[in-house]
Amino acid sequence: MSWTETLAMETLQKERENPAFDVHAMSVAHHGSEEALAFKKRVMLELERDPTFFNDDFYDLTKDELRERTIIKMHSILNWFTTESLDDFQARLAVISVADPGFWTRFGVHLGLFSNAVRSGATSGQFAYWMSKGMLSVRNFYGCFGMTELAHGSNVAGLETTATLDENTDEFVIHTPNLGATKWWIGGAAHSATHCAVFAQLIVKGKRYGTKTFIVPLRDPETYRLLPGVTIGDIGKKMGRDGIDNGYIQFSYVRIPRAYMLMRYSQVTRDGQVFEPPLQQLTYGALLQGRTLMMNDSGNIGKKALTIAVRYAAVRRQFKSDPKNQYETQLLDYPIHQRRLMPLLAQSVAFGFTSQELIRMLAATNQALDALEPGDPKLEQTLELLKSTHATSAGLKAFCTWATLSAIETCRQACGGHGYSSYVGLAPLYNDFAVHCTWEGDNTILALQSGRALISAYQESKNGKTQGEALDYLNRLDEVLNAKCASLDELHSLQGIENGLITATAYFVKLAAEEYDEYMNKGMTREQAFEQCSQIRFVAASVHTALFIFRQFRHAVEKLPESDNGVKKTLQTLCEFYGLWQIEEKAALVLRSGWLSSEQFDHVSRRVTELCAETRKFAIPLIDSFEYSDFVINSPFGRYDGNVYQEYFNMIRRNNPPLKPHPYFERLIKPLIQRPVPEVEDLDEAIGLDEEIDEIQAERREAEQQSKK
Amino acid sequence: MSWTETLAMETLQKERENPAFDVHAMSVAHHGSEEALAFKKRVMLELERDPTFFNDDFYDLTKDELRERTIIKMHSILNWFTTESLDDFQARLAVISVADPGFWTRFGVHLGLFSNAVRSGATSGQFAYWMSKGMLSVRNFYGCFGMTELAHGSNVAGLETTATLDENTDEFVIHTPNLGATKWWIGGAAHSATHCAVFAQLIVKGKRYGTKTFIVPLRDPETYRLLPGVTIGDIGKKMGRDGIDNGYIQFSYVRIPRAYMLMRYSQVTRDGQVFEPPLQQLTYGALLQGRTLMMNDSGNIGKKALTIAVRYAAVRRQFKSDPKNQYETQLLDYPIHQRRLMPLLAQSVAFGFTSQELIRMLAATNQALDALEPGDPKLEQTLELLKSTHATSAGLKAFCTWATLSAIETCRQACGGHGYSSYVGLAPLYNDFAVHCTWEGDNTILALQSGRALISAYQESKNGKTQGEALDYLNRLDEVLNAKCASLDELHSLQGIENGLITATAYFVKLAAEEYDEYMNKGMTREQAFEQCSQIRFVAASVHTALFIFRQFRHAVEKLPESDNGVKKTLQTLCEFYGLWQIEEKAALVLRSGWLSSEQFDHVSRRVTELCAETRKFAIPLIDSFEYSDFVINSPFGRYDGNVYQEYFNMIRRNNPPLKPHPYFERLIKPLIQRPVPEVEDLDEAIGLDEEIDEIQAERREAEQQSKK
Known part of the structure; x- marks a missing residue:
């Protein structure tokens, strides 16, 4: 040294x-x-000893490789997620966010965005239903959060995806009417999610009721094949956080049961009555x-x-x-x-x-x-x-x-x-x-x-x-x-x-x-x-x-x-x-x-x-x-x-x-x-073009003279 | 649409x-x-039509792939470099810098840094010599600029690489005395350069004369094998400009002729006399x-x-x-x-x-x-x-x-x-x-x-x-x-x-x-x-x-x-x-x-x-x-x-x-x-450990009682 x-x-x-x-x-x-403080030290020690969080060699990984790494880490984290108190787990995530921001995001869209949307927007029966489907155990279930569209981000009320009630079948038809309405930036959509919390314009009997949230299945959890009417693409390379697979989603007349609309605040009945929440502000807590x-x-x-x-x-x-x-x-x-x-x-x-x-x-x-x-x-x-x-x-x-x-x-x-x-x-x-x-x-x-x-x-x-x-x-x-x-x-x-x-x-x-x-x-x-x-x-x-x-x-x-x-x-x-x-x-x-x-x-x-x-x-x-x-x-x-x-x-x-x-x-x-x-060729020598031109001109002049005679 | x-x-x-x-x-x-304006438009058109500057698909390339792309572009640019006036070529580079900053840098270290260092620091005989070696035609020659060291950047006077005159052989010995003196960030060093303009402490007869510039061959231009005593490594991933191969260089007693020191301002004679420039400031023009x-x-x-x-x-x-x-x-x-x-x-x-x-x-x-x-x-x-x-x-x-x-x-x-x-x-x-x-x-x-x-x-x-x-x-x-x-x-x-x-x-x-x-x-x-x-x-x-x-x-x-x-x-x-x-x-x-x-x-x-x-x-x-x-x-x-x-x-x-x-x-x-x-196993049923413990304790108590008797 x-x-x-x-x-x-x-x-x-x-x-x-x-x-x-x-x-x-x-x-x-x-x-x-x-x-x-003691808990944070414990989490840092656990992370350091966890081979999936090894962090010495990621600099030359491609986006695709980084995403695979991120999924591998998910196995470890699910252990804590399913056994730890929510407060402890949140504190754990806060440490992980400092160690590995990309991973934090990938898990965050399921836990922080999707699950939170259900927690705050579902009735208790609906919440129990999604729990039973594996939402919080992450079994045959992975959620993503379908708010932003290509042409609308900040203006949530202006989103263009539609959810139209079909009273004949008691279903909603989820539809992307144009390119600008394509769901965009959806974290986890490209490769991970089975379900999406879709923000869409509720339409009942031809009347628009504004943006509500609908749980839309995207993939068969058995095979991860896309469900009919669902188009998903990879959104590709970003400035950072390449561990998360952001994607775009287009819906073409996708049908979901009426019960898949989250109805804690707004409700739609079997016969097409719509009830709006008395206080819109209460929905902002999320x-x-x-x-x-x-x-x-x-x-x-x-x-x-x-x-x-x-x-x-x-x-x-x-x-x-x-x-x-x-x-x-x-x-x-x-x-x-x-x-x-x-x-x-x-x-x-x-x-x-x-x-x-x-x-x-x-x-x-x-x-x-x-x-x-x-x-x-x-x-x-x-x-x-x-x-x-x-x-x-x-x-x-x-x-x-x-x-x-x-x-x-x-x-x-x-x-x-x-x-x-x-x-x-x-x-x-x-x-x-x-x-x-x-x-x-x-x-x-x-x-x-x-x-x-x-x-x-x-x-x-x-x-x-x-x-x-x-x-x-x-x-x-x-x-x-x-x-x-x-x-x-x-x-x-x-x-x-x-x-x-x-x-x-x-x-x-x-x-x-x-x-x-x-x-x-x-x-x-x-x-x-x-x-x-x-x-x-x-x-x-x-x-x-x-x-x-x-x-x-x-x-x-x-x-x-x-x-x-x-x-x-x-x-x-x-x-x-x-x-x-x-x-x-x-x-x-x-x-x-x-x-x-x-x-x-x-x-x-x-x-x-x-x-x-x-x-x-x-x-x-x-x-x-x-x-x-x-x-x-x-x-x-x-x-x-x-x-x-x-x-x-x-x-x-x-x-x-x-x-x-x-x-x-x-x-x-x-x-x-x-x-x-x-090699610089001496064209004049090789071809003798200028001399040839002179000759051609001389011949022409001669011919002209001849013809004049 | x-x-x-x-x-x-x-x-x-x-x-x-x-x-x-x-x-x-x-x-x-x-x-x-x-x-x-017309020239800029011309350059933009030429770039757009040049297949090597195709720029629609680089987002997922690794650093190594980006570097290969950059070298491929070099073929095109050399055509302009060797046929265009310097002013025009500079104007061309200014446009290229906007289109492709990474490429600009890779060529810039040879042209802007190395060649400029020679141009401003060499005597006219030395300049002619390096020209004849292919410096400006980029034939069997590619320069890099060896100023910064691991432990010294802004303080150029504090650089630690040494260039010691050996009067017996009329050579300088270029040497990296410690890790901190490793040349660092050297653009083009990792894979491109044959020669380096090395900033080193001139030492003659035991006396230090401050930082001077020496041209040090790094690689055999025929095979690109490193020359004896030259250690070069890749410096790897950066925030941006990954098209350029920055590297580190360590010299271990590398010998170069005395004439490879650039001597327009300072001179060292055959018998070890050192002449310093009358006005240090004039060297700052570069x-x-x-x-x-x-x-x-x-x-x-x-x-x-x-x-x-x-x-x-x-x-x-x-x-x-x-x-x-x-x-x-x-x-x-x-x-x-x-x-x-x-x-x-x-x-x-x-x-x-x-x-x-x-x-x-x-x-x-x-x-x-x-x-x-x-x-x-x-x-x-x-x-x-x-x-x-x-x-x-x-x-x-x-x-x-x-x-x-x-x-x-x-x-x-x-x-x-x-x-x-x-x-x-x-x-x-x-x-x-x-x-x-x-x-x-x-x-x-x-x-x-x-x-x-x-x-x-x-x-x-x-x-x-x-x-x-x-x-x-x-x-x-x-x-x-x-x-x-x-x-x-x-x-x-x-x-x-x-x-x-x-x-x-x-x-x-x-x-x-x-x-x-x-x-x-x-x-x-x-x-x-x-x-x-x-x-x-x-x-x-x-x-x-x-x-x-x-x-x-x-x-x-x-x-x-x-x-x-x-x-x-x-x-x-x-x-x-x-x-x-x-x-x-x-x-x-x-x-x-x-x-x-x-x-x-x-x-x-x-x-x-x-x-x-x-x-x-x-x-x-x-x-x-x-x-x-x-x-x-x-x-x-x-x-x-x-x-x-x-x-x-x-x-x-x-x-x-x-x-x-x-x-x-x-x-x-x-x-x-x-x-x-x-599966949550009922251990109590499977092993019955608590009952066994009771039994063991009961036996011990009994044995104790027996022994007391």
């Missing part, structure tokens, strides 16, 4: 000396409890889970990316700031490198705590929804809760997945040229993660939904309605709009930072609402007015979401017990860091709101730079406290022991064995490089 | 009615001349070309991405803003979608004009360098020119490649879920382009170099030295620092926007220089002080670069002839748009500088939104004027005819033929889905 490697490992070890906090206690804080998962994944994947980039930055040395120094400077000691990575470290911790809170909100909302009975006096209250969870989760999903995608790319670039290597792990991570910004609600649309909710809340508030916790600043609007940062001390306190974000949020929510009113006063429809003010609505949502995250982080930190283990103190620093950095990132908005003065802005920037340097001091112990095993990180740059160069080299040699003979020298390179020099 | 497709094509055609400008004349403006290419590529690739996203946005419809409308709304009509794409459209046009200017600057600089003779009185002037071109090109390369990478991702997300499909083309484009942010100078480091030059210029200016055109604002510093936006009219004029960017730039350059002084006064070394103020240095470079781009764009527009073809007027609008959008993007800086007031900031935002809407009106004709053929765009979404859905569907079916039988049902899915239900 040469000095490069020894130094690398020693350097990382040294970073762990005298940590600012008890690393285990910090880890417990990130994970919520000792039990949650959307919340995906957003919560994505928020959770944002925190976790951010931590994975940072584990790679920060450990590498500690080990990598480049340039000597002083020629007398023995070694070159660690990247982590460069202020600009701290500026690139440290705020993202604070962000990933903030996302982690916010995610814990969102999971709690989701559980409370689902509990309230499940407890609801017909004529329940709590209906109003539950709808409010649902609305609020909706708006909050929409904003969080959008801005946190965007922020994390961008963080992955920053981490990748912070690894310099090596970040472009697949083996370092950040390039595939980017490609896998990118889809989070689009599926389960396009981020731009979700952000605008969140902004719309803010405008509505503002209007309600103007009309005297008191707002809940997340929007409490609207209850004291005049006060917060006129607030100014009183001193640098205020800027250094968590309360002060919160004040700043509140004033900026309130300012832009008000501005958005006023712009909306302006358009309404010009005679636009509500929809048009909302569209016209979309830019400012988007801005309002972005700063509101930052405020929400900061508050969750602050709340989580402040309720930690006082202790001398350094955890609370460190997290307070990170919380200040995240908040001030957000103020700097959104400085134009905070300046505009009047809360911050130009001179104070200079101070914010300087303080953020200081906090980068402070965080750098405990960056490695903080990364350690994220507790991802080398197996899950799967990057030579993110190794716990810091043996970056040797392991990177070994990994590349394992994947590209040096003994392989030259693959195409004889066939392709030799004919190129040893091609003959083209 | 169903109505979805018909409507799509009609919609795009309709966007072309009554264009705001003469599309051909606009196209000429983007390309600089009729001739340049770095400029890569940056210029990347700036050019930024404009072009941005236009490619926008061609896809904007044409799709015109065709794609989603939601009805009014239920009475016949069709859903075009994405391009949504203000928020305009906000996502229209500023990027203005940006790509701005980058295009700036690139034309940078190419002119490079040519002038190279001409001045080539004309330089020993003792030339123009030396000082030429060095100034070189320095300025350096600083400018560094900032442009960094900020324009970043902006373009981010633009590609925005375009990709603007295509919704379909953006995640490889066939739409934006995902591979992102993966291919991403490396531009790192190679040929890591962007962060280049940005900081640009910032460093700004601080130096500020200091020179303080000392009374007049600055050149790009930095002329330093010559009237007090005036520009105190300038304020006088009126909304000023904000609407190109001069006004330039004033705003100038004041903001001057403000942050001054702040950076002052922060630097502050650290110097604290007793830091120059290097330390520069590091400590890196954040503000970076900010100064970012706003200076935006100003530079805006000025090039403005200058190019203003020198266009007055005409009624609408070209100049439209470009003026785009120039205003780009400038105001930059002011909005950097609003915190412009506000901080005092040029803009908070109320004016609101106006800027509103005006940018208006300009988005104005630009939307001519977006499709503008895209048309970029003049990329369907073949080069290679995306069903970017098609000229708008037949998006049908062609997307066809493309996916061609690449994933529906007749393929299920690839792994019997082997993998059947055992999973038809696995037997585990």
